[in-house]
Amino acid sequence: MATVNNATGVYATLGYNFNDPNGDIQVLSANTQAHLNTMPAFIATWQAQDIANNTVGGYFQNPTVSYVNSIISISADMIVLANTANNQNIADADLIMTAATNLYNDAGSFLAHTNRISGVTPFTGQDSINPYYQNALSLGKTAMYITNQTDGIINTSPILGSFTSILVGPQISTEANTLAADLVVLDAGVTANTLTYSQIVQITSDITSVDTFLNTRRNGDVTYYTNLKSFVDKYNQTKQFSNMGETETYLVNNFVGTDKIKTRINS
Secondary structure, eight states: OOOSOOSSOSGGGGOOOOOOTTOOSOOOOHHHHHHHHTSOOSSOHHHHHHHHTTOOOOOOOOTTHHHHHHHHHHHHHHHHHHHHHHHTTOTTHHHHHHHHHHHHHHHHHHHHHHHHHTTSSOOOSOOSSSOOHHHHHHHHHHHHHHHHHHHOOOSSHHHHTTOGGGSOHHHHHHHHHHHHHHHHHHHHHHHTTOOOHHHHHHHHHHHHHHHHHHHHHHHHHHHHHHHHHHHHHHHHHHHTTTTOOHHHHHHIIIIIOOHHHHHHHTO
């Protein structure tokens, strides 16, 4: 009997259309049915409904997207204004242009990164460098169990070390507001051809500060994920010698094992 409260069901989505002319499709035995009825639920009602209604997906959002898009838009406007200032022969306006160009590019990279770690961009199996929500979460959980036992870690840093860029939305919002105010100053100075050197220095400093912040968080996530993958890989290499059976232990001790591993597993 169905154990999930969902009248629609999901069986129809499989498209089964075989009429079984030879009677090969059999009803499960009573014992097998009884066993299935004792199993814990594999699927929740909402999951079954999404599958049946073909509405699977749309579960993830990037919590920083609006702030980062604002930074991208502002930096693009600053590039245009800085170019106008250069054409007006305003000295050192190229400082803003260079900084804003770097920020525009790096903010785009940050957006792509946060889309990956927030699950908006799914892992396709082609990227061996960047963390993605599913991969980083799975590896982080393994590290959580291990470091709790080895180091007594009782916070979520082993899991969230690859996700720091989506934990700083308020800080990114503040940075975007600073740049928005700078854009007003820059626009007024270029329009009136009164942009001063001190204003240029301040605006450039603010742009660079935001750029550094975004790059630090993105690079920190990627570096942590690289270390995390290496950590779990090393754990798996040692784990293969845990709970060995009699035959495997015999092989390692008498044929394939080095003195190093024999010392470890027999200590």
